[in-house]
Structures are given as structure tokens and as C-alpha cells.
Amino acid sequence: MNTFQLGDLTVNRMGYGAMQLAGPHVFGPPKDREQALAVLRELAALGVDHIDTSDFYGPHVTNQLIREALHPYADDLTIVTKVGATRGADASWLPAQSPKELETAVHDNLRNLGLEVLDVVNMRLMFDVMGPAEGDIEAHITALAELQQRGLIRHIGLSNATAQQVQQARGIAPIVCVQNQYNLAHRHDDALIDTLAQDGIAYVPFFPLGGFSPLQSSQLAEVAAQLEATPMQVALAWLLQRSRNILLIPGTSSLAHLRQNVAAATLVLPPETLQKLDQIKG
């Protein structure tokens, strides 16, 4: 698998997103705990060395599963987490963006993952929970930069961010990745991806398969049948071919889906296929 640099950390471009391991609505324990642990334990054998998580998945559940399955961690494993939210008792997603709340979140992640330093912490912005929205992030990034100087965070990233916020953050601290929603049918970040690629910054699409309602399209199904692949594999291969700085974190709670997703890293889409897939653009 080809690789990309997250700061001084080298990761394979096909990673894994752990959010699907928590219970329904990303809340509470998994439906099948043994299966969740088995998915995590399979990652290394498949060459996956990049896991995306957060302490607000569950809350705490996903990080605790990662710790139980994989601690002590392999030297080459990179765990990327995010801060900026907490969960209400009704499973709601609540902003937790003050410097004090960000510090608490970093400590929660350290404790539940069993780490002394977090590899990468994404600042999950919540000006609009559903998508990037403008707002001043000086206080957020300054708080994370201070935690970085104290040695608790190795690298900083952003999530749910606009191009302007990426620029503002980069004026305060080095930014190694941006994690926003992007997939075959949701391409609002095309220009941002290209700018980040020029500067060697990773773009990590969340919902690469469409998220809670996986992508459905007749063009996608047709192309997949021609290539003897699954539609989800084609969706992932398209992202890998879209830009060199795209790193993938597809989420699954299924071993069979995990294996299919990782296999998509070697699927090559010919130019005529890319043309057909372009018609899906939302």
C-alpha cells in the first residue's frame, strides 16, 4: 500500500475509522463486542496502520475497545483522535470547544486509549454541527498548540473546517490533516483538497462511503459490476485516485467489509470509469 506523511508519522493511505464500533447512534456498547474486538485485531494483518477515533464515540466506548484489542500498541500504529464535542444523555452531540473542555478531552483520550502522547488530535469545529461554517478559531488552536508544547499532542489537525479556518489555524500551529465530509456524491471540498495537496497536508474524508446511508447509484453499481468489484470498493478506489493527499478511514463493524475495503486499495479505475463516476457528482 502506498503511504503518506502525517507530520513525522508515515501511514498507509488505507486506514480505518472506528466510529461504527460503538452502539446504535454511536452511543453505548457495541451490538457485538467480540466482533468489534476482532475487527480491530485484524487491522495489522491487513496492513492498516492508521485508526481514526474519538472519545466522544460511545462516549469512551470506541477508545476503550481500541485499548483492549491493541494495547500495547505496535510502534508503527498511528491513532488519530478528535476533540470538540461531548454527548448528551439522549445521544445528542454537544459542542465542547472552550480551552478547558479541549484540555479535558485530551486527557480523556489519553486515559481511555492508554497513551502518554496523542499522535494526532483533530479540532472538530461545531459552528455548524452538520458542515463547515465560518467562525474564529484562534482560541481553539492556541489551546491545542499549548497542549502540544506540553508534550500531550504530537500533531494537530482540523475537522469540519472551511478553507479560511485552515488558513487561520496554519498561522498559529502546523496542521497535518483536514477531516471533512467528502465522497463521490458530496464534493464541496474539491478546491480545498487541491490546495492542501500542494502543501503536503493530508485530506481525510469522513463518510467516504456515504456514512449512515451508504452511497447508492446506478452508475456506481454498473461500473462496479464491470470491474468485478463492489460499489463500496469502487467508491474507495475513486477517492484514492482523486488526489495523492487523500487518506481513507472507511468505517465498518464487519470483518468481511473490512477485508473488502482494504482490498480496494489495489483497485485501479481506468479513465473511462472515472468519467462515468463523474456523473454522480451531487
Ligand SMILES: NC(=O)c1ccc[n+]([C@@H]2O[C@H](COP(=O)([O-])OP(=O)(O)OC[C@H]3O[C@@H](n4cnc5c(N)ncnc54)[C@H](OP(=O)(O)O)[C@@H]3O)[C@@H](O)[C@H]2O)c1
Ligand atoms: N470528523 C467528523 O465529524 C466525523 C464524522 C463522521 C465520521 N468520522 C470518521 O470517519 C469514519 C468513516 O465514517 P463512517 O464510518 O461514519 O462512514 P462510512 O465509512 O462512509 O460508511 C460506514 C457505513 O458503511 C457500511 N460499510 C462499510 N464498509 C462496507 C462495505 N464494504 N460494504 C457495504 N457497506 C459497508 C458500514 O456498515 P457495516 O458496519 O455493516 O460495514 C456503515 O454503515 C468514522 O469511522 C469516523 O472515524 C468523522
